[in-house]
Amino acid sequence: MARPVDLDHNATTRLDPRARAAMVDALDDGVGNPSSLHSAGRRARELVERARDAVAALVGAAPRELLFTSCGSESVAAAILGGARAARAAGRPARVVSSPLEHPAALGALEQLRAEGFEIVLVAPDTDGALPVERVAAALAPGAALASFAVVNHELGNRYPVGEFARVARAVGAAFHTDAVQAAGRIAVDTRALGVDLLSLSAHKLHGPKGIGALVVRAGVAFAPLIPGHQERGLRGGTENLAGAVGFGVAASIVGTEGLAAGERVAALTLRLEAGLCAAGARLHGAREGRAPGTVNVGFDGVPGDLLVAALDLEGILASTGAACASGTTRPSSVLLALGASRAQAECALRLSLGRDSVEDDIDRALEAIPRLVARIRAAC
Ligand SMILES: Cc1ncc(COP(=O)(O)O)c(C=O)c1O
Known part of the structure; x- marks a missing residue:
């Protein structure tokens, strides 16, 4: 039987054996709940924080700005719902600007906001999928709570000038989220250089495990958590997926040492x-x-x-x-x-x-x- 040919890397990527080995160690180690005060808990906390450092470093974020989520979809939905709701509560217009090219996780969250009374403006693309900055600027001109655009489109591979989009959003006081799920680990993504407020990641697109993602929430950005709880600085409740975080951290460090895919x-x-x-x-x-x-x-x-x-x-x-x-x-x-x-x-x-x-x-x-x-x-x- 011939070797299988994987031409579906945008759907998922093979778990790196080094990430797998670290995950198995974390599962076998008998480590505790990262929130526990005893030594087993402290050991688990150390593993989670090491992973957070590695994932944050991949996208130029400070570790304390990064929350682990259950997947990329949760990260995207939490950013859009949590960013828009918090901005509206702080007095921003109930308007969100995005595009019809986004991942279903984003489009679903936008539909939810529409049902909550937000005006949703989807910027129409050109026939080749381009979204000219001027068109995004025109959509943002009346003001908005949030804008959300992916760095790389999951179906086309098109790249978007999200740094420019973020500048336009900032000029009208709107928060800016980018879905970097298809970009991180493949092309350079730097939260600070892009000037974005919220940024979403998923481990399994960069040879990490399925079922863990991350959300960068820059310091000072208004954010209403989807899941209440004390974990992740109170921004995402739920006991951390320890093995998932460890695998994500190793996969992110491998990108750092071996280069972009x-x-x-x-x-x-x-x-x-x-x-x-x-x-x-x-x-x-x-x-x-x-x-x-x-x-x-x-x-x-x-x-x-x-x-x-x-x-x-x-x-x-x-x-x-x-x-x-x-x-x-x-x-x-x-x-x-x-x-x-x-x-x-x-x-x-x-x-x-x-x-x-x-x-x-x-x-x-x-x-x-x-x-x-x-x-x-x-x-x-
Ligand atoms: C652009 C984009 N955003 C979000 C997601 C969702 O990530 P996950 O599969 O971890 O939920 C995907 C997955 O295909 C994606 O391509």
Whole structure:
């Protein structure tokens, strides 16, 4: 059996064995509750704080500004709900500015705010997914409690000038949240340099464990916790996921010592994959240039993405349609629909995403299999 080809790194990444080993040690160690005063508790606290230092260092935040959450989705939802509610309570306008390209965790939180009486303004993207700063500035001009934009889009790989967006938000007194889940560990992300108030992370996108995320809440930023409790400086109740935090910390330190995943090597592989697919007749979705290395989103007319993903899976190649999949049914990508793609085009999307494990052979295998399977599906449909 040939080695599986993982071209779905945006969905998740392989747990680094060093992170796993540290997690197993933490689970076996008999360490206590990090909130306990006794020696077992103090030992657990030490592990959590070491992990916090490493994750905070990855994104240029102070450790005391970083809270652990149960996942990236919780982090994003907590930032948007907690940031907007606290800002409104402090007298800011009940208005939030974002875009229809955000992750479902963000869009769901925005819907919740709408039900609470907030005006939600979604800045319309260009057909390549660009969000010009002037358009974001115009949406923010009447004032807002919060603005939220991701650094890297999870389906397209497009990069956004969130530092500029944050400057515009600050000028009108709005807090700024960025979803850095697809960016951290792949490209440089620095909370301070970007000037953002709230920043979300997820461990499993950077070779850490699933089920743990983090939220940076910069000092002085108004924030209403979703889960009451004394832990995490009173900003997120709940006994910390000790093994998860330890694994996240090790994965973050590995990025620090071994470098970012989306370096020149991954960029070159991504370009080769993109060129090969376009030569095979694919339509490229998203920005032609300037995307974060690693993501290629394409469509082959008349070839449903879910059929192609299933056919690739049978050949040991992991890919995605990019869109949310619930109970086995794939809905057309709301991101592609927001770019103006037709429903038929959106249903034909195929997202391939590379990471630090990707090698030339993965691209050879994908470029051999995809045109062949596309022809087979077209002949059968
Ligand atoms: C941009 C973005 N934000 C948030 C999330 C949610 O992270 P998690 O899977 O840890 O809930 C994801 C996961 O795909 C993502 O791509």
